[in-house]
Amino acid sequence: MQFRILGPVEMYDERTGVRILPAGAKQRALLGALVALAGHHVSVPRLIDELWGEHPPANAANALQAHVARLRRQLPARAPHPGPDAGAGGAGQEWITTCPPGYVLRLGGADTDARAFAELAARAQQAAPHTPGRAADLLRQALALWRGPALEGSVLGDICAAEAAQLEEHRLAALELLYDACLRAGRHGEITGELEELTTEHPMRERFYDQLMLALYRCGRQAEALCVYDRARKRLVHELGVEPGPVLRARMEAILRHDTALSPPAPRPAAPPATVLPAAALPTAVPLAGAGVQAGAGAGEVVLALGTEIDRLHRRIEALRLQQRQLLRRFEALTAGAGAPLSAP
Template sequence: MELRILGPVEIYDDRTEAPWMPTGAKQRALLGALTVKAGQVVPADRLVDELWAERPPAGAANALQAHIARLRRQLPPPPVAGAPATARREHAWLATHPLGYVLHAGRTPTDAQRFDHLLTQARTQAAAEPARAQGLLRQALALWRGPALEGCGRGTICSTEAALLEESRLLALEELHDTSLRLGQHRRLTAELRELTAAHPLRERFYELLMTALHRTGRQAEALAVYEQARRRLLHELGIEPGPVLHARLEAILRRRPDPAPHPTAPPPLPPPAADSPMDDHRPHDRSQDRPAPAPHPAPPPTRSRTRREGRGDGPPPAARPGGTGTRAGRPAGPPAPAPHEAHTAPVPGGPQGAGEGEFDLRLLHGEIAQLRHRLETLAREQRDVTDRLGRLERLTARRAPAP
């Protein structure tokens, strides 16, 4: 049995090979929030906020209890190793606590934990065995059935976790294509990378990978056009110049620097992972500890240099900001220094066992960053839609205007 949140929330029973999904929207949001916080007591007031946000009903506590009772009746019996069927039926997923409710998943994993497990294995073997790492990354990405926690509403718990999971998925995609480039598979990657740059136009890493693939196939002019496309998009949407990763790739193409030779390792056979394979730890995974393996390409420093739009006079120049070394839009930036990948994060003090206030704050910060990135892309798409509609309206009005 497996709890699934990489898509619509559901419980998959491998004994019947059938997924189970809550019927009501509130039950889906409730199961999604409790699965994200599995093994932790979730206060009742947080669940009320998750289900109704700023408009709770008059009897919110009673309404929450009713939804909890309905969800309990719908949940399939969880597996308990070595216990008879009657004991399994009596075992409850949901337990009431003086402070709230807790979902006891026991040894039942989630697909998000399997995704993290495969991702960790791939990053461990990326340097020595890129072919095997490529296979593990593909297995991890194959677990996704759609947007994470789809249909669970916009509550804080589910939306934050969904944003973090989506960021992990995009990082896995970046690592998969980077590994494929290292294996010399650049010819078949250009179409996929063009789709990714169109779907995520503010994510510079996809542009850099596409430029690399085009450069290695001898299409330097197209690679330079991709850089210009990324530059125009970033200036238009965010008012910033491309970061050090793209700038370094541009310099390498202009100076015709040779790329590293593809890794000669042949792909070893990979047995398919068992759905119920035991993992070291089934507690909720802290995504703030995720760090991708070092990429072979130059990468930006932890604090990105950003420039303002031309003509905007508010605020101090970038060089005067704390940690700012940027240049004005339109002026060439200085040569970038190699630095860790922009997705790398600072380690949490105390490690995974030192879960304290600092770790909690860092996790919230990562959630807010992921949400802001998603919001920026959403706003950019909405702005383009509004611009297109205004253009169509102006053309329609011009056609209908009476002649003088």
Template sequence: MEFGILGSVQICDTRTGLWIVPAGAKQRALLGALVVKAGQVVPRDRLVDELWGEHPPSNAANALQAHVARLRRLLPAAAPGPGSRRHEALVTRPTGYALRLGGIDTDARRFTRLAAEGRALLTADPTRAAGLLREALALWRGAALEGSGRGAICSAAAALLEEGRLLALEALYDACLRAGLAREITSELNELTLAHPLRERFCELLMTALHRCGRPAEALLAYERAGRTLEHHLGIGPGPALRARMEALLHHQDPGADRAAAVRTAPGTHLTDVPRDTPAPDSDVRLLREEVAWLRRRVEQLAQEQHHLLGRLDRLVLREPSGLS
């Protein structure tokens, strides 16, 4: 067997290749909670809360037992365990129920392993790292534990898995930039910044990619868009990392660009088909210098506007007590 929770909760019979999807939301919630807590005994009262929340049936213990029995019937027969005894995946214990994985895998565990391997190779082999991270992300079929209700176990696990997915995406595009693939990922990063406007790391990666593609004005626009969004939703400006990236790009301080170029042109990287940057004509260099000068003036103007707004805010705060009296 294999259990899938990176999307709707599913059971795979690896001998036949067939996927089994529990029919009802209660069955999916039960299986999802047991997979999340695999190897642990989940108390009956926690499972009752997971399935029915604040409105359990009067015979909750019997109802839970019936759901467990139906779930057992869905599980394919497991291979014999040690001593030729058949391994039972879903077991009953005095205080609750437990899912014993044994040699059974889950897509969430495979995702975690592949993502960790990819992150470990970011510096030494960014091309291989990107491949592993894409392989990990390809395991996702939708939102984690989709259709499994909103119980505490599944909700918390879904949030953690989603955060792991976003971290893997950040590592993937970091690896792509290190491998000299800025041109190939700008559109993907732009979509991610729109889908996750409060996640500054995506904007930072997009700005770097745009700058390395010779599009500094668009990098500034991405920065300004992020600043407006953060101000609107959270009442704060860009964080230190994003501000530092903007300053570094304005002053042409992007050592990663040299490393990326070295990786892209190094023998054995299999990236010879990637378009390489070519020297710009003198007229293009002049225009680029003028554009950078304009960008610097714009950043200074934004800093002055921010200082002015903070001063107005301080004055309003000082006047507030007298206005309320």
């Protein structure tokens, strides 16, 4: 079971492939608030405020209880899952449990698309300094989880509004990291169109202008890169009454003087050729898994991993040769002690 909030709120049953969309804005807002605070108790007054704001009905607590009951009926039976969230009820445990005076959504073995997005983005951030191409691929996977604005159609109160704003900021940060990784990996030609759209959608975010200017310059489009700066400056002055920040100004000046620091990253040097070994000393095959290569790894990672594996094999061969010499000396000592040579087989 996956609860999805990166777009319209819905539930997805992976066992059956069925998508469950709550009917009505209040049902969506209720589920969105419970998913945003999954595992935490949410009080009745707070949920009433989330659904009705300053104009709750006279019987708001009963109306909320009815919405919770209706939402529970839409959720499929949960599979048993050991752990602190599973509760004593096993498979019969409700997704939404009553904790007077409020409710809590217990995920147990279920997941949310927001958590999956955060995990992929964290892995990409770790990979970015060393393997920017791999980081870019992970970020593409993370951003593909988005189906529209976070909690679309569910933002009635403060809980969903705050969660939607935070998730959107995380999405924009992931986009910035994605294009940084692409630029470091030499993929500037792939991203100019995407960055053009983002500077239009988010005209106050200077980082996208900066990345677009660098990508255009590396594509040999210096004049267009300078036009981007002029467009950014006019927009910032008109909307906010401020000049572009020092980072964007420095980028424009570097482009004007053709600063060598703007050049694309140099290709990684190829691994040195391995020492040729006798055929008898080599294994018949070196499985990629043994070389520490994960599925989806780039060519550079494969070369480095195979180089590490070859070094390991060299050390193993030398150890076997040393062991062979030691055994031969012991054999000769035993033969000498017996007083008569033994013929070799």
